[in-house]
Every structure is written in C-alpha cells, then in structure tokens.
Amino acid sequence: MTNWLLGAFAFVGNRTVSGLQGMGRAWGLFLGATASIRNVDVWLPHLLPQMARVGVASVPIALFIATFTGIVMSLQASYTLTGAIPVYFVGTLVGKTMILELGPVLTALTLAGRVGANISAELGTMRVTEQVDALETLAYDPLAYLVVPRVFAAVFMFPIVVLLAIGIGIASGWFTALQLLDMSSPEFVKGLRLFFEPWDVWFAVIKSVSFGAVVTGVGCYFGLQTERGAEGVGRSATRTVVVASMLILCLDAFWATVLL
Amino acid sequence: MSIYLTEVRKAFGPKEVLKGFSMSIEDGETAAIVGPSGIGKSVLLKHVVGLLRPDAGSVVVDGVSVPELDRKGLHRLRRRIGYVFQFAALFDSMSIAENVGMGLRRIPGWDRRRIEDRVEDCLSLVELAGMGDRYPAELSGGQRKRAGLARAIAPEPKFLLYDEPTTGLDPVTTSAIDRLILRMRDELGVTGLVVTHDMTSAFRVADRITLLHDGRARFSGTPAEVKAASDPVLKGFVEGDPDLYYRDGWRREGMHAGGQDHGA
Amino acid sequence: MERRREALVGLVVMLGVAVGVVGTIWLQGGLRRDMRELRAASQNVGQLVAGAAVRFRGVSVGHVDAVNVAPDGEAVLVHLSVEPDLVLPADAAVLLAPESMFGDWQAEILSRADFELFSFLDYPEEGVLPAAALPDFSRLTATADQIARRLTTISERFEVAFTEETALNLKNAIDNIGAVSDGLSEIITQQAARFEDLSEGVNASAAELGAAARQARLSFERVDSIIANTQVEGMLGDAGATMSNLRELTESMNASLGDLRSAAQRADTTFARLDELLAAAESGDGSLGRLLGDPTLAEGATEAVQELRALLADIQENPRRYLSFSIF
Ligand SMILES: Nc1ncnc2c1ncn2[C@@H]1O[C@H](COP(=O)(O)OP(=O)(O)OP(=O)(O)O)[C@@H](O)[C@H]1O
Ligand SMILES: [Mg+2]
Numbered sequence: 001m002t003n004w005l006l007g008a009f010a011f012v013g014n015r016t017v018s019g020l021q022g023m024g025r026a027w028g029l030f031l032g033a034t035a036s037i038r039n040v041d042v043w044l045p046h047l048l049p050q051m052a053r054v055g056v057a058s059v060p061i062a063l064f065i066a067t068f069t070g071i072v073m074s075l076q077a078s079y080t081l082t083g084a085i086p087v088y089f090v091g092t093l094v095g096k097t098m099i100l101e102l103g104p105v106l107t108a109l110t111l112a113g114r115v116g117a118n119i120s121a122e123l124g125t126m127r128v129t130e131q132v133d134a135l136e137t138l139a140y141d142p143l144a145y146l147v148v149p150r151v152f153a154a155v156f157m158f159p160i161v162v163l164l165a166i167g168i169g170i171a172s173g174w175f176t177a178l179q180l181l182d183m184s185s186p187e188f189v190k191g192l193r194l195f196f197e198p199w200d201v202w203f204a205v206i207k208s209v210s211f212g213a214v215v216t217g218v219g220c221y222f223g224l225q226t227e228r229g230a231e232g233v234g235r236s237a238t239r240t241v242v243v244a245s246m247l248i249l250c251l252d253a254f255w256a257t258v259l260l
Numbered sequence: 261m262s263i264y265l266t267e268v269r270k271a272f273g274p275k276e277v278l279k280g281f282s283m284s285i286e287d288g289e290t291a292a293i294v295g296p297s298g299i300g301k302s303v304l305l306k307h308v309v310g311l312l313r314p315d316a317g318s319v320v321v322d323g324v325s326v327p328e329l330d331r332k333g334l335h336r337l338r339r340r341i342g343y344v345f346q347f348a349a350l351f352d353s354m355s356i357a358e359n360v361g362m363g364l365r366r367i368p369g370w371d372r373r374r375i376e377d378r379v380e381d382c383l384s385l386v387e388l389a390g391m392g393d394r395y396p397a398e399l400s401g402g403q404r405k406r407a408g409l410a411r412a413i414a415p416e417p418k419f420l421l422y423d424e425p426t427t428g429l430d431p432v433t434t435s436a437i438d439r440l441i442l443r444m445r446d447e448l449g450v451t452g453l454v455v456t457h458d459m460t461s462a463f464r465v466a467d468r469i470t471l472l473h474d475g476r477a478r479f480s481g482t483p484a485e486v487k488a489a490s491d492p493v494l495k496g497f498v499e500g501d502p503d504l505y506y507r508d509g510w511r512r513e514g515m516h517a518g519g520q521d522h523g524a
Numbered sequence: 525m526e527r528r529r530e531a532l533v534g535l536v537v538m539l540g541v542a543v544g545v546v547g548t549i550w551l552q553g554g555l556r557r558d559m560r561e562l563r564a565a566s567q568n569v570g571q572l573v574a575g576a577a578v579r580f581r582g583v584s585v586g587h588v589d590a591v592n593v594a595p596d597g598e599a600v601l602v603h604l605s606v607e608p609d610l611v612l613p614a615d616a617a618v619l620l621a622p623e624s625m626f627g628d629w630q631a632e633i634l635s636r637a638d639f640e641l642f643s644f645l646d647y648p649e650e651g652v653l654p655a656a657a658l659p660d661f662s663r664l665t666a667t668a669d670q671i672a673r674r675l676t677t678i679s680e681r682f683e684v685a686f687t688e689e690t691a692l693n694l695k696n697a698i699d700n701i702g703a704v705s706d707g708l709s710e711i712i713t714q715q716a717a718r719f720e721d722l723s724e725g726v727n728a729s730a731a732e733l734g735a736a737a738r739q740a741r742l743s744f745e746r747v748d749s750i751i752a753n754t755q756v757e758g759m760l761g762d763a764g765a766t767m768s769n770l771r772e773l774t775e776s777m778n779a780s781l782g783d784l785r786s787a788a789q790r791a792d793t794t795f796a797r798l799d800e801l802l803a804a805a806e807s808g809d810g811s812l813g814r815l816l817g818d819p820t821l822a823e824g825a826t827e828a829v830q831e832l833r834a835l836l837a838d839i840q841e842n843p844r845r846y847l848s849f850s851i852f
Contacts, residue, residue, distance in 0.1 A: 048533060052532060056532050133345070138366065139336075140366070141335070193551055198552060
C-alpha cells in the first residue's frame, strides 16, 4: 500500500522534474538560437535552400488538402444551412472558416508531419552520427547553422503556403457550390464578402507565422536532443509531430482569445 | 601550444568513465592514448575540444581552461584544433570537397579558388584525389575516415586530435596515414593526440604513449619505456594477452573473461 | 540548379503574396474610394453596428464607420461613409432598421417629410443628421405579451370588488379593443389581397384575427347581458377568455405584421401606454377594488384604443407608406 503510494508520488515527481527540465532546455535553445541570429554569415546562405524545402516543397500537399477541405466545407455548409438561412451563407461559411481556421491550422498540422518530422529526423541523424559535434569542432555554431535558417524559412514561408491554401480552398468551395449546389457565382461571392474583414487575413498570417516557428522549433529541439541511434531518431520524429500538433492547437486557441 | 589534463573525472549517470585522469602533452609533441574498446578514449578526447565538460579536474589547452570558455572562446580555440572523428562524422548532405572545405570557409580572406586548391591538396594527402565530387554515402568506410582526416587538417590547425585514424585500414594505407601524422608534427609543428588501439601505429607515431585503464592513466612513457615496462596490465595490452591484462581482477562490463579464473 | 531553386522560391512567394493582397482587396469589394463622412444622431441605435450598409432609395451607398455615444450621453452618434457624389435631400434624415426579418441592421437615408411619424432626434450641432431607430420586433412582442398577462391577472382578481360603473367602463374599453382588432384584421386582409407577395402566414393570421375579433365581440355581448343581470362570475370568465384572445391576437399580429414596421412603431407606443396604465393598476396601493373603480383605467384603455384606431386609419389611407419596406 505505502509502496504503491510511494511509487505514485515518485512517478509524479519524476514527471514534473523531467517536464521542467525539458522546458528549461527548450528555453535554452530559444535563447541560444536568438543569440545566434547575430551570425548572419553562417545562416544566410542556408535560408534559401531551406525556404525551398520548407515552403515550396510543401505547396502541393497543402493545396491538395485545401482543395478537399473547400469541397467538403461547401457541401456540408449547404447541408447544414437549410430552411430560414439564405443559401449565400455557404459562401460566408467557406470563406470564414478557410481564412480563420482551416487554412492555417490544417496546413500547419500537415506541415508538422511533413516539415517538423523531416527536420527532427535530419538533425537527429546528424546528432547521433556526431555531425553536430563535427560542426562544433569546425567552429560553426550549430544553432546558427542548423536552427536559425530552418525557423526563419518556416516563419517566412508558412504564411505564403497558408495564403495559397486559403485561396485554393475558397476557389474549390466556390467551384463545388456552382457545380453541385446549384448556387450562382454572385450568390457565393455575396456570402464571401458579407462578413469579410481584412483583419481576418492578418489573423491567418499571424497564426501561420507562429505555427511555422513552433513546427520548426519543436523539430529542431527534438532533433538536437536525439540520443541512441536510429531508434532515437524515430522517437524524436514522433515526438515532434505530437508536440508540434498539440502546440499548434493550443496556440490556435491562444490567438483566438487574444486577437478576436 | 600544449595540452594538460589534470585529475579529469567524468561520469554518465551512475557510470564513471574517467576517474581522475592526468596527462600532459608538450608543444610539438605527438602523444598516443591506448586502451581497450569502451574504456573512455573518445570521451577523453572530446574533453579537449570542449564537446564534453569534466565533472571535476582541469583541461588546459594552449594556456586556457577549456571548461570555463564561453561559446566565443570555444570557437576561437576550435579554429586552432583539428578533430578526426572515430566514425568520420562527414556531413552527408555535402560532397567530400564541400566537407573538407567547411573549416576553410570560416577563415577570413580565403576566396573560392584558394579553398578549392587547398581542398584538392588535402584530398591528395589522404590519397582521395579526384573523389571530391562524391558524397559520403558513396565512399567506403576507410575512404570516409580519410576524408574526415582531410577535413581536420585542411585549416592547418596547431593541434590535431585523431580518434582512431587507422582503425579498419589496410596496412599500406595505415603506414601512409602514420607518415602523414608524423609529417604534421615535423613540418608544421603540430601538437598531436592520437587515440588508437593499434600498438604498431602507436609505436610508430607517438613520442609518448599513455595507457588508459580503469579511468586513470595506468602508464605513461616513451615507446622504448613501454616496450621495457614490466607492468602486467600494460604488457597484457601491448602483447594482446587477456590473461595477463585481466590478471588483477579488473573487468570491463560486458566482458566475461575473468583473469583470476584463468590464472588460478 | 541554384538559380532554378531561387526562381521557384521567388515564384511561390510572389504567388502567395498576390493571393493575399489581391484576395483581400477583392473580398473587400474593391479599393475603397475617398468617402464622404456623415454624422447622424439618434436616441438609440437598436442593433446597428459598424460595418452595416448605408442605403439611399434602396441603393447601397456606403457603410457605417462607427457608432458611439455622444459626449453629453444624451444621444448616439452614428458615423457614416457614403459615396462622395451622393446628392442628399434637403431634409435628409436617417432611419435605422433591420434590413430584413433576418436581422442585419442598416442605415437608410430618407427625406424626413415622408416619414413624419418617426421621432427623429434633432441634435443641437451643425451638420448632424436627425436619426431614429425602429423598435425591435422582439421588444414589441414581449411588451404585448406582458400587457396580455397583466390584463388576465386583473380580470382574475375581478371578484374582489366590482361595481356596475367599472364594469361599464371596462366594457366600453374592451368593446373598443374588439372594434380595433376587427379593423385591424380587415386591413390586413385587404393588404394581403393587395400585396400578393405577402406570405400565406399573413392570411392565416388575418383569419385568426378575425376569429379573435368575433370571439371578442361575443364576449362583449355577454358583458352586456351580464351587466344587466349582474352575473358577475360568468362575466369574469368571459373577460379572462377575452384577455387570452387578445394575447393571441397580439402575438399573431406581431408575427404576421412582419414588415409593417411603421405600424409596429405606433403599436409599440400604444402598448407601452397600456402597459404603464396596467402596471399602475396592478401595483397602486394594494386595494384592487379601488383601482378598478378608478375610471382612469378605462379612460387610459380608451385612449390607447383611440390611438390604435388613428394608426389603422392612417394605414388604410396610405398603405404604401407603411408597406413600402416589405422585403420578404
Ligand atoms: N554520451 C554518452 N552517454 C552515456 N555513456 C557514454 C556516452 N559516451 C560514452 N559513454 C560511455 O563511456 C564509455 C567510454 O566510451 P568511449 O566512446 O570513450 O570508448 P572508447 O574508449 O572510445 O572505445 P572504442 O575504442 O571502442 O572507440 C562507454 O562505456 C560508453 O558507453
Ligand atoms: Mg572511441
């Protein structure tokens, strides 16, 4: 009985300490990376390749998801809005949800898998094969060399990808409304414009910037933390996706309370 | 231009790897650290470049205490140190030439041409001339090891730390590498620290040989002294005789060759 | 290779930015031109919010920029942005009302002379247009409901004291209400016929109104005989029935009137009057008998009925004035 209790307390204590340790390390990484921004000559040459990897390569999957989201939103909106509610509200619903929520969040969740896991596995492999140590011995700051260009690339490219996704999502929703729902273009556009505010777009951009930082930051963190070979690399990638996804949703709620 | 290690202690969790290791390498000297696998040689070497921090004791390189250096100080020191990793640790997203050029790109005033020339020189030194366009995955283990060596020597460091530079190489290439290590010492005045368990190699390149045993320096002396020594552990290691090496009852974890059982 | 990658990144970035910028401008309805600023002052603004449409003769000519309480706290200032070349009538006023049953409010610029009925607020500052807000239908319904409930309560307590005189007064009042509801139902039937696009609901409510009116008429006839026979108890029951009929009537009236917003405006004040009156009757000094004996009750009711009647006459005379908004 007492043994059992002791075990429970020990478990909680252990988890608390390791949780705090993790937060401390993450904070350390953040401070270190921030300080490393000074070494412009180290990270700048890698910014463009990373932008291509993080941003350009993510465009197809993001657009694929946005297309189907738009179609489904359109169909479900028309199914939900029956009776008293005017049909042009399909446009409102598709536009608002794509811009405010689904565009940024679905894209970010997808990229948490695509970009976050990729970064984590790459840096994890570099860590366990001592390539990170090799960087250090060659007097390169690994944070400036590895972390900064990835985070910057994501911070810059996530909003771009999200804006494209929003555009495609609305377009596919529109197309669906015309083809499958017997709506007219003026109706759909009326609904789109009805509650539109430019601020919505800024909201989406701010969200995507933070999501980009979170996805790549978490990927770098777990990647550099990797221990114990191939298995460790896999574990880091998994953790990255889980933690980044959770953080994305928490941040989403945070921005919704703070900015709306 | 010297390396002093004093009473260095390092433990990973409950596992004590270094238990008060001391040794000194004077300017222009090349020393060898020998010892069986898993004894802590690589760990020791990483203390010298500050990749690991000792739990206790001091590591002084070129007059500065390494554990007390901040990032900037470490970088300044590391520009004077070349480190040959045991498993090469080549950047596998880059070609061999880019790998070798990595350290050179940090030197102010070096343009592309100069870097390319130097890279080509270093690659021929390790007999990899013309392989610069290949990627690490396309090389054999021995070739990778030599590329790692080329990367370490390229910026002409004042200190060179070799972690088993000849393990897994054929005898001819091994001699060539040994000759390269000697050239570094004689022509460039490099202070060298070679980790190896290849005694032939150690006798060839080292001014002094230290046996790492149970976390401490068990023996330290010139190759002649090593050959003449009567310490059973040293003798056992040099001659590759486990019965002798494990005679005092000391056992590495994971090894079940108990010396006492055999000796009794 | 390197150049191709640069070009690709550049292309994606430009595409993304273009989608963001062009999309935003397009969704906003084009670049906003330099708009003309107008201000209007109203007692209250109902549910009007910033961003609502501004209409003139049915055409959207701008939007509401901001809505805030005037510095003196006595009015609400509505800031409007309208097209710069808009020519306003000399006696321009602003009516704040829902665009449709669905609920979005808008600001309509109109000529005050055509809508004398509304109580536009004259704000003592140069350049501020007078404005008025229509009452909300929900408010109207709630008030009507309250009145009906009070009337029922009063009629339930009737037995405490009842003189022939009070009964007569009350009878007159109820008679009048009955007549009014009759008239109302007649008008609505007429309107329903005249405006084909008024929904079936109106017809149904018209029928209901007619039924209610007939029932009321029946009750009144009973009251007549009751008073003759002083059969107080039976009469009380009938009064109760009448009251609930009246309640139904107000409910269906509110439901069906829909776009007869001006009528609603008047009805609202009428009901408010009636409400006040009855509230006074109910709370008074506790002696219900004395209150019921007070002729002001009947007088007030009569007065209210007269107002209703005037309104109905007006609707009959100028149906377009009241029905011009119908936007079903
Ligand atoms: N980062 C680490 N975490 C935990 N234990 C470690 C770590 N690095 C080394 N060790 C342990 O320290 C001991 C010494 O390791 P080290 O790599 O120095 O051996 P070595 O002497 O270089 O062996 P080899 O000749 O095989 O390379 C080993 O038992 C190893 O398990
Ligand atoms: Mg080793």
